Amino acid sequence: MDLRRRDVDLRELMDDPDCDPVALAQTLRRFDVVNRAVSGWGTVWRRHLRPALARLDRPARVLDIGSGGGDVTARLARLAERDGLDVGWVGIDPDPRALAVARERGRPDLEFRSTDSTALRASGERFDAVISNHVLHHLGEPELEAFIADSLALSRGVVLHADIERGRAAYALYAAGILPLQHGTFLRTDGLRSIRRSYRARELRTTLAGRGEWHVVRPAPFRVLAVGAGRA
Template sequence: MTPGFPSLAERAVDAVEEMDRPDADPRRLERTYAQFWLINAVVSGWRRNYVRYLRPLFREAGGGSLLDIGSGGGDVARSLARWARRDGLDVEITGIDPDPRAHAFASAQPAVKGLTFRQAFSSDLVAEGQVFDVVISNHMLHHLTPEQMQALLADSRQLARHLSLHSDIERNPWAYALFSIGTRPFFPGSFIRADGLTSIRRSFTREELLTVTPPGWQGRQHRPWQNLLFCPPPGRVPGLSKEA
């Protein structure tokens, strides 16, 4: 392990991110939501995911619908909506988050055509009989208990007509070290740095993730330090190849 940093041999399942606490400082929390777009642009890889996995599917269908579960401040959903419109694709995107603070922040941002937000759990949409062409989540799996994760994956299979794609951080000593050093001078007054380090400690390796994933899902690693879960695998989704 890198000197001066904690061991990442096992998941820190008991560690709690500050923004997840019900009594989190509202100003720091709002600043965190406002800064997520930069972190996600650098580390989450959704532009790559859109180009490789989502755009081919929507081009073949001439458009479609997408659900972002746990959309937080809404920056990933906002980016996907803009990229789709720029490519001439008619894609309706819904972002859901059960946290009223996240929903309030996302809903207060400038409107983007084809994008709506709801305060809801994925189970609420299952109960309503909703279906979307694509279901995604970003950096959410590591937040969940084993029971919550199984429920989320089951919900996403019911909600997705064609593809479920969940992206999460991969626990790695170098990821921890680089994030710790790279974010030290930045993001004052927010939870970005502290919670990002906690997220890495809580996240899965690829092997760990596959051991807790139900049958029918495929795991894939993307660098730097990202895990993707697909259902069904890309080779069985219209518009996507196994080598996408």
């Protein structure tokens, strides 16, 4: 397997509008387990998001762009509640299949909407933080340009885009570690394709150069996090 370059021609099974709906729903539900194990959002919450929200000293609003099955948004909502922060969470995704799963995770402080960042930006809504998980590696050049511009325009504060970091160790460990969870899902095939499409930290720094003030860190093994400042 050649992982020296991003394989941008790969497409994930779950992105096919005609994919098996049962397998898709199971994939989205089991992302909760996968993301808890490998996504590093606990660290991102402690080091980046919680301090930014706590400094506001008022109720906050956070937007999750491309929220998929909603597990990351719901987990962060629980962490905010645990830490005594008053936060309203909005997850957006244009895919009604993902939205149906996300709405299974409903909470009073959590809302999922069928829309995208461009439409939300045009509506005039603004947030105290904007986040995403596993979105960057899906995007081609024109889509990335719009996504970054939208996320900066929608946030009055921090912008956090988290993703996988491509590498041989990440590929090998995921290929073996996902086996107990893969039955009836797209987790193994799509996860490995995602790794092959994803950025290395230096590539992401280069890609984001000139698109605002960003710095790229590694919050956990095999993870990259682009940290930016909103312009709203």
